[in-house]
Amino acid sequence: MNKRTQQANQTKKRIIDSARELFVERGYYGVTVEDIIKKANSSKGGFYTHFKTKEELIINMLPMVDEAYTSFSQSNKEYESVNDKISSFINYVFVMMEKDIGLEFISAIYSSQIKDLTTQRFLIESDRVYYHVFNGLIEEGQGKGEITKDLSAEDIISIITTCIRGVIYDWCLKKGSFNLVSYGNNLIRMMLNQIKL
Amino acid sequence: MNKRTQQANQTKKRIIDSARELFVERGYYGVTVEDIIKKANSSKGGFYTHFKTKEELIINMLPMVDEAYTSFSQSNKEYESVNDKISSFINYVFVMMEKDIGLEFISAIYSSQIKDLTTQRFLIESDRVYYHVFNGLIEEGQGKGEITKDLSAEDIISIITTCIRGVIYDWCLKKGSFNLVSYGNNLIRMMLNQIKL
């Protein structure tokens, strides 16, 4: 890596780190891009060479999510059935949302993802680790005869994911006034019943 | 009604009408508040005495939705079962979203409703006609022994509504690239299976 990109990466990192600290202090909407670049000793020009929008910052702040999914899929924990494993995976998703990311960030992401037609919709990028891990689970379930083959793995993932998003959206709407994990697990369990054999 | 409020109401109507026309022409995000007040021969001050935000305009533009729900509930159409009636109601919701309101408006509403903690979240106002009609249907179903009483009507409505919102949110995410009505009916049917007796 040459000096040029090295410096650029440092700047980018400085911006992300500053943003993270400020967000923790004052929340996403309590922090302006101006604040961030001042703290990072950068400039508008600097900021927007590294990020297309302010929201893109959030995405750069969540590599831990994909790491968590990866580590879930690589863990050797034993489950009674694939269905249990799937439930556990979905539970994991909700726990992470509630505990690690938190209401304000989730709301900001979910809001901005559909704000206008130009935003980059990373939630539905097909190479997300989430889809990959989920797909593995469903196919395993179908292979072992635990899950219906009337629907393709793709369709099943689509349906369950839609429900998960519904739960999360509602959680945002109701400002976190219900327990995401228990409500979510409950609702998804009902849906999973429909795809079990 | 005195002259004062009369004039105010006229101004408000002028703004709403101008906004509607402009939105139809150029879409929600293609129209600025400036455009609207110019067309309505009003001013910023005028606009913001009648509306707290630009998004609030959308809400004022959707009384037809509640009217539609009301007329659904008052229609004398015969159904084979309450479950059929419920399916028909939900189908009606999706059809209205897709045909009458459209992707851009829905996206704008769904995005703005969770944007920050201060917005008025009319989607979950408990006096919405939607909730009222839906509640009547579920209670009828429970009364006639078609629907489980293991869950309260309130819980059932909450679950189904969460799923509906999930479908709509996904539809926005995917920029309307799937058929809202058929995907939605399908998914909800699966969920309804779980509450049938």
Place this chain on the structure above:
DNA sequence: AAATTTAACAGACCGTGGTCTCTATGCAAT
């Protein structure tokens, strides 16, 4: 080594949603 291209960055600038202040007028109280 000189010339040319490229990309990071600084910072002035812009557009738009929303606020603030000031004015005018309808209305109620006397």
Place this chain on the structure above:
DNA sequence: ATTGCATAGAGACCACGGTCTGTTAAATTT
């Protein structure tokens, strides 16, 4: 009728996300 008050409205102004242009230095080509 006069006075005082409340509020619809006009429009200057502000905050903030995002763009544009110019500069500098590293990288690449000759």
